[in-house]
Amino acid sequence: MSQYKARKFNVVGQRLQRPDGIDKVTGRARYGADMDAAGMLHAKVLRSPHAHARIISIDTSAAAALPGVMAVITRADFPLASGEYIDLLDHCMAGDRALYDGHAVAAVAATSKRLAKQALKLIKVDYELLPHVTDIEAAIAPGAPVIHAGVVGRGVPKGYSDNVTRFRSFGHGDIEAGFQQADVVVERTYRTEATHQGYIEPHACVATMGMDGRGDLWVCTQGHFAIRNMCAAILGMESASLRVTASEIGGGFGGKTTVCIEPLALALAKKSGRAVKLVMTRDEVLRATGPTVSTLMHVKLGMNQAGRITAAYAQLFYQSGAYRGYAADFGAMPAFAPYALENVHTEGFDVMTNRPKSAAYRAPGAPPACYAAESAIDEAAHQLGLDPLAVRLLNAAREGSKSSYGPTYAAHGLVECLQAAQQHPHWRAPLGENMGRGIAAGFWFNFGGDTCVSAFLNPDGSISVSEGNPDIGGSRASISMMVAEEMGIPYEQVRTTVADTGSMGQNEPTHGSRVTFAVGLAAIKSARAIIAEIRHRLAQLWEVDIDSVVWQQGCASCTDPNSEHKAPMDLRQVAAIASNTGGPIGGHHEVNAEGAGVSFGVHIADTEVDPQTGHISIKRYTVIQDAGKAIQPDYVEGQLQGGAVQGIGWALNEEYIYGEDGRLQNSGFLDYRIPVASDLPMIDTVIVEVPNPGHPYGVRGVGETPIVPPLAAVANAVTAATGVRQVHLPMSPPRVLAGLQAK
Amino acid sequence: MASIQIFTSLQYLFNNQTEIELDVANLQQLLTRLPQAYPQCAQEVANGISVAIDGRIVNDAWFTPIEPNSEVVILPRISGG
Amino acid sequence: MQHTHISTTINGQPVEYACANDASLLEVLRDQLGMTGTKEGCGSGDCGACSISLDNRLVCACLVLGVEAQGRHVETIEGMADKNNLHILQTKFLEHAALQCGICTPGILVAARALLAKHPDPTETQVRYWLAGNLCRCTGYDKIIRAVLAAAQAMREEPA
Ligand code: FES
Ligand code: FES
Numbered sequence: 001m002s003q004y005k006a007r008k009f010n011v012v013g014q015r016l017q018r019p020d021g022i023d024k025v026t027g028r029a030r031y032g033a034d035m036d037a038a039g040m041l042h043a044k045v046l047r048s049p050h051a052h053a054r055i056i057s058i059d060t061s062a063a064a065a066l067p068g069v070m071a072v073i074t075r076a077d078f079p080l081a082s083g084e085y086i087d088l089l090d091h092c093m094a095g096d097r098a099l100y101d102g103h104a105v106a107a108v109a110a111t112s113k114r115l116a117k118q119a120l121k122l123i124k125v126d127y128e129l130l131p132h133v134t135d136i137e138a139a140i141a142p143g144a145p146v147i148h149a150g151v152v153g154r155g156v157p158k159g160y161s162d163n164v165t166r167f168r169s170f171g172h173g174d175i176e177a178g179f180q181q182a183d184v185v186v187e188r189t190y191r192t193e194a195t196h197q198g199y200i201e202p203h204a205c206v207a208t209m210g211m212d213g214r215g216d217l218w219v220c221t222q223g224h225f226a227i228r229n230m231c232a233a234i235l236g237m238e239s240a241s242l243r244v245t246a247s248e249i250g251g252g253f254g255g256k257t258t259v260c261i262e263p264l265a266l267a268l269a270k271k272s273g274r275a276v277k278l279v280m281t282r283d284e285v286l287r288a289t290g291p292t293v294s295t296l297m298h299v300k301l302g303m304n305q306a307g308r309i310t311a312a313y314a315q316l317f318y319q320s321g322a323y324r325g326y327a328a329d330f331g332a333m334p335a336f337a338p339y340a341l342e343n344v345h346t347e348g349f350d351v352m353t354n355r356p357k358s359a360a361y362r363a364p365g366a367p368p369a370c371y372a373a374e375s376a377i378d379e380a381a382h383q384l385g386l387d388p389l390a391v392r393l394l395n396a397a398r399e400g401s402k403s404s405y406g407p408t409y410a411a412h413g414l415v416e417c418l419q420a421a422q423q424h425p426h427w428r429a430p431l432g433e434n435m436g437r438g439i440a441a442g443f444w445f446n447f448g449g450d451t452c453v454s455a456f457l458n459p460d461g462s463i464s465v466s467e468g469n470p471d472i473g474g475s476r477a478s479i480s481m482m483v484a485e486e487m488g489i490p491y492e493q494v495r496t497t498v499a500d501t502g503s504m505g506q507n508e509p510t511h512g513s514r515v516t517f518a519v520g521l522a523a524i525k526s527a528r529a530i531i532a533e534i535r536h537r538l539a540q541l542w543e544v545d546i547d548s549v550v551w552q553q554g555c556a557s558c559t560d561p562n563s564e565h566k567a568p569m570d571l572r573q574v575a576a577i578a579s580n581t582g583g584p585i586g587g588h589h590e591v592n593a594e595g596a597g598v599s600f601g602v603h604i605a606d607t608e609v610d611p612q613t614g615h616i617s618i619k620r621y622t623v624i625q626d627a628g629k630a631i632q633p634d635y636v637e638g639q640l641q642g643g644a645v646q647g648i649g650w651a652l653n654e655e656y657i658y659g660e661d662g663r664l665q666n667s668g669f670l671d672y673r674i675p676v677a678s679d680l681p682m683i684d685t686v687i688v689e690v691p692n693p694g695h696p697y698g699v700r701g702v703g704e705t706p707i708v709p710p711l712a713a714v715a716n717a718v719t720a721a722t723g724v725r726q727v728h729l730p731m732s733p734p735r736v737l738a739g740l741q742a743k
Numbered sequence: 744m745a746s747i748q749i750f751t752s753l754q755y756l757f758n759n760q761t762e763i764e765l766d767v768a769n770l771q772q773l774l775t776r777l778p779q780a781y782p783q784c785a786q787e788v789a790n791g792i793s794v795a796i797d798g799r800i801v802n803d804a805w806f807t808p809i810e811p812n813s814e815v816v817i818l819p820r821i822s823g824g
Numbered sequence: 825m826q827h828t829h830i831s832t833t834i835n836g837q838p839v840e841y842a843c844a845n846d847a848s849l850l851e852v853l854r855d856q857l858g859m860t861g862t863k864e865g866c867g868s869g870d871c872g873a874c875s876i877s878l879d880n881r882l883v884c885a886c887l888v889l890g891v892e893a894q895g896r897h898v899e900t901i902e903g904m905a906d907k908n909n910l911h912i913l914q915t916k917f918l919e920h921a922a923l924q925c926g927i928c929t930p931g932i933l934v935a936a937r938a939l940l941a942k943h944p945d946p947t948e949t950q951v952r953y954w955l956a957g958n959l960c961r962c963t964g965y966d967k968i969i970r971a972v973l974a975a976a977q978a979m980r981e982e983p984a
Contacts, residue, residue, distance in 0.1 A: 154786070155752055155753075155755060167752055168750070168752045168819060169750070169751040169752040170750045170751055170752075171751055172761075326819075329819040329820075330821075333818070333819075345751065347752070360822070405750070405818065406748055406750055406795060406816035406817075406818060407795035407798045407800070407814065407816045407818075408797075408798050408814055409798055410797075410798040410799065445800060445821050447821060447822055449802070449822075511822065512821075512822055592802070592803055592804050594799065594800070594801045594802065594803075594804045594807065595799050595801075596800070694799065
């Protein structure tokens, strides 16, 4: 069922500029907080200062009485009591318990931000403090304070607290037999701390609700259709009654795939009868949205003299906040995915704590698992005196290999990536004093999902494309390019717009590395539908068989030797007679785009460690990844570079730090430190292209895989530089120094 | 008959088999017949699973064909960030 | 809260406003004057998204009070292009794909312009340290640094 056909490209592969570029360099582009509505109120949210507390009562009367305050809401304003969306609602607004520091307990809409803030101070919440737990190890121990009783899933092994809600395991072969065959067996415990997606734009929205129960929402999100569905379900509306428009989005990385303030803004709009704007502060973003998981991981790996991995075992605990998490699957499946192993077994556990509900972050779950697995491979290779890259190549999964999580791989580019690494000058470059080099491979599944695209031939012959996925990194350009390629016309003749939820069918959010793959696929098919319609009409006009009307290089021509219609017609000419031949011409495609090809990447990192301070600097970094086909190489490189640097931040500085009191201690960009320009070298990229059989042009998603290998690549480099195996991320200077001193 | 691989932690719902055989020709038939043949797994199937058919991960597309010699692997539901 | 009447110059044009004495210049620009090109990422001086220039000094608009603009010259992203002619930095950012989501872009452009005014021939390291106060989460900075270096070279070759 291959969709892919090899071809020569004219537009695809060029470094063309995006349609939203000028707006974004001039400040004209409108992001979430850049919208105003007539008569708009400003909302603020009151948040729990406690990690875990029963809410005995909330007295909002004084706040409501403050002149200028138009609405105050609490959980009592949301009738939803159970079902699929109850966790989401509870995360947006606490019920009878506040479950983490920063959990919303009430919200106010007033005529100014200042008044809204003032009103928050007048709300009296009576809390009864409950025992809390934020640390993963403490949370899994029997006797730990339990966040939610009665939600332990079936099949979870005994011996843990009820915070361990989910268990998944994968693998094949006999690991005990495999360890017997090994010449060296390495075994260690690894830890990673929680990070935040760290998008620079805080969540923001503007909500209106009419007296007729119909609403409009302007919001920065990765998926306005998902936001619509969630908000409609939480507020008990029909989806058709809520139109959601996606603003330009200032970064998401998985963190903007869900609701956090939107249902509150809508409820305030409903209660006040006015438009309501709600913009989060950075402190709120860090305390109450996003973060990713923290982990506790045990890995055991056996290798023989030849470098063959004889057995691999990983036990992975994922702390995912105060609600049921889903990261364990996505850690346990990809941990050893780059390798063809005879004996492999991985186990994932989801663990609840008094922390905000974790959200997806680029390949959710995979980076920590890959860090532990790739560290173990590195250590075994080192003990056997083997080249770590050669070992990876020897064990690499190929087309036809059975993956560690089950299925047999179709064509993919891991071996090509490893070979590219071997040939890259970086791999052979000399290292200075206190420097070390690390390498790691990484994997992500990629995703397709529900997708709609409509393309229209305008009266002047230009093409408008509507799609339903917010554009975070240039996807409108890539989609226009694919349509231009398919139609054989210049890129400039096509313009792609992200339509609102009232204008398109359901679309999965911009996640799972799906947009260039899935929306691209639907766009190509929409273009084909336009061509088919044009051929059909011209066959009628020229009185020939449809097979005699061919579409080439942007023109229809007649190949019937008996026809006198010899002059080809271009889009402008076709558009000019559209009304005469049946009416406006358009093509659309709606599909559940299954068949996203997996994506592998290989990273090489050089680090220098200051033996006095434990400070680590990245001296050189190379990302090699299979993109299937890079539609716009600049944007592919951008994904590889950006993902790598987020991974570097995870490896080196980013960390949620909780106090004994269960409060987040670093809820600002000063103390939650993401990489800055002076921390980094240039990030070299190599794009490998092994076509994905599931896409007409061979595209694979590229957005997520780049964050998978860096944790391991950097840790392996630091280990090489220091001789101390790095088992706890981030490798902050005190942690590294302590390791050096213990040596 | 297609042979269907079950990931480790789900095998207890399938009498501890790593692989089962079912007579199915597409994903919809698989999703219908799995809980009929193994009622214990009904809850998991209802909660959502992914199925890899010949190496391609399929979440929902019911009419995806399953050939008699297809490789079918049950997986937890795949999404992304 | 008391308000003060302010007369200032923004992007070369005279502007008058009355603002609350505790309002930041960022709030005034965005909420009162509708100049939303300057972004807010943190409100605490840590992200640089709100970078503007005040009497030719690069500052975070979130750390300046609206009242401090009295009698001074404010330059924002909205004043960077000359009508329909992009500034070389803007052109180079587009050519080098130096933006993904673009939320950091106005602040980085304003900061980079201040850099090039002071150091027309910066080294890569200089650019990196100058921009260290401007967070970008999407790009890993690589293409941003390249765009700034390319703009510097182009500006040296044909001064605007
Ligand atoms: S908003 Fe001013 S520095 Fe972040
Ligand atoms: S481009 Fe998104 S933060 Fe810089």
